[in-house]
Amino acid sequence: MNAPNTATAYREAGAEALAARLRNAWVKFGDFTAIQDLSLDIAEGEFWSILGPSGCGKSTLLRLVSDLIPPASGEVSVFGKSTEEARLAREFAFVFQDASLLPWRSALKNVELPLEVGRSRGIKLPVSDKTPRELLELVGLKGREDALPHELSGGMRQRVAIARALVCHPKLLLMDEPFGALDEMTRDHLNLQLLKIWEETGATILFVTHSIPEAVFLGQKVLMLQAHPGRLRKIVEIDIPGPRSIAQRETPEFIRHAAELRQILETC
């Protein structure tokens, strides 16, 4: 059987494999406990929002999964591999709040950068079945390939960063408040585009946000962490059918979910 290639297909196939698995994971910085005894099963193709008060360990969790920091104890695996093996195999990619583009390279040249770096180091990388140009089109930037970062808006720069993250065909996309600095209209637009990208690529997405509406709108599940020390508060399943539209934010289900999350956050 061919591998399923959309998020829907992954769900239909029952996806036994886990994109990320944590078992009793702890993260410590010296004596300080940033994450306490966290166990999670994140299935392939799922979209998880991550929500919680400042300092509860949201970014630390992404850094743990992406092999930037080791667990003090417990286990973390990504697609059944160690986080280091998954990193070397380019199983995941990161998108941060700041697009971090190279200012002297065009949008297209920024998207091509990971491929160039791989080639120059003689590393055989997984490659998206879309060309860098097609990825820019996927994020709505057709016609802006030659623009330099300073000629693009903040939202456009973030879209270039997303296209760059997709160029090595990551199976897992780790997004740390990627739209946090954008105005509400741009954020809505990028939320819709991200859901389309998720459907088209079949990637698993872990998406950190401070916004309750964004968490509900995007996530199939919302991982709620609480602080001091950072630990699991609750996993909330969002039973709003897809494909999602901005209009669904007015529906009773959406409002009910948002109210539930707000109530939990107030006691985190």
Ligand SMILES: Nc1ncnc2c1ncn2[C@@H]1O[C@H](COP(=O)(O)OP(=O)(O)OP(=O)(O)O)[C@@H](O)[C@H]1O
């Ligand atoms: N390298 C580090 N050294 C020491 N403490 C750290 C380090 N990185 C994070 N921390 C601490 O770990 C805790 C969790 O940090 P983290 O950045 O994961 O929180 P967060 O939930 O992402 O916060 P925010 O919502 O404000 O971005 C914080 O108290 C932070 O100060």
